[in-house]
Amino acid sequence: MEQRKLDVSEHGRTRSLWEEVFSEDTKTFLDYYYFLKTRDNEIYVIDEDGETRSMLHLNPYRLQVEKERFQAHYIVGVATKEEYRGRGYMRRLLLQAMEEMYRRREWFTFLMPAAEEIYTPYDFQFVYAQEQSMLRILEHTETIETAKNPVQAELIHSSEMLRAADTVTCMDATLGDAGELADFFETQSVGRWQVYTVRDEQYYQRQILEQQSENGGIRILRAQGRIVGSFLYSREGDTEVLEPLYLPEYETCFQKAVRELAGDGQKTVKLYAANQPDSKPTPLIMARVLHPESILAAMRVKEGCTLNCSFAVLDTFLLQNNRIWRISSAAGDDSKVHVQETEDSEGVLPIAALTCLLFGSRTIADIEHEDGVIMSPHLKEELAKLQPLSGVFLNEIV
Secondary structure, three states, rough: EEEOOOOOHHHHHHHHHHHHHHHOOOOHHHHHHHHHHHHEEEEEEEEEEOOEEEEEEEEEEEEEEEOEEEEEEEEEEEEOOOOOOOOHHHHHHHHHHHHEEEOOOEEEOOOOOOOHHHHHHHOOOOEEEEEEEEEEOOOOOEEEEEEEEOOOOOOOOOOHHOOOOHHHHOOOOOOOOHHHHHHHHHHOOOOOEEEEEOOOOOHHHHHHHHHHHOOOOOEEEOOOEEEEEEEEOOOOOOOOEEEEEEEEEHHHHHHHHHHHOOOOOOOOEEEEEEOOOOOOEEEEEEEEEEOOHHHHHOOEEEOOOOEEEEEEEOOOHHHHHHHHEEOOOOOOOOOOEEEEEOOOEEEEEEEHHHHHHHHHEEEEHHHOOOOOOOOOOHHHHOOOOOEEEEEOOOOOOO
């Protein structure tokens, strides 16, 4: 048995294992993934009997966290050939990858779990719930007055509502539109989220190709030449829409564009990452803090507060994290958190509890009675002054 990180030239050898374990993925998607995504990702494997039997991919993303940006890696493609399971291969690869990311001082890593219980033993916690909803396409004879629930975000096809959309064009984005898409996202995202993937021109170029590999694309709505809306879509089976983003006054235009994509045979369209009145949050992305010192330094203190406390971090897997940290802030210091190692501790936070606390997925009251958590009254009072990273927007698939 040999465990190692593959050279980029060897990445293609893992495709057969991917095809075997993730048989739902199409050839077109895998052609895209192994042509483009594996150019700059990292793949850790365990070889046995001359073949790759287990693998883990780290795909790079630039993340915006509050006012800072950092390089992170998204864990995907965790797979072991069936007859080699139960030997601890996934654990070996996951720990190797986390050690490498820690050495690079990456703040945290994230993934979309096949099942929550696979990753909670390694201190991963849900930090992002995706808003999902089903939109009904009304018949040609229906109008908003006759619709059963007109206040809901439904796809309306009535001449009264669509007349305003006649001056708006809608077409698939090309690679040349990627920079403009990035600018539109940036202007619309200001102040909306605290944690999100940096959507630059290269990001959207890749996203266009990824959607095309799923028989889809990115639709752009334009009015007088400027982008007023966009959304991703796929058509592997029924049409599905991801991340609709449009100016409020162009909602009808968005509805018309989705209806045209779906066609007359489809009665409902699934919307992902869409803030609609009937949306339901679905836990999607788990994260794990890797380098507490770095992420604590990116945190902000609530307005009008000053902070000063210390606590020990307990990490079963990354033993380098078992240290005591003092976090503090000064009045008029742009709410910035200062971090330094110390010897005096007011309590203990296991790394999973710290992850939940920083991302706001659980409150101090939720975690204070969990195993391994120790918090003095003063520590609880001070930690409550941190502004949690609860505005998370991570919709990455690979």
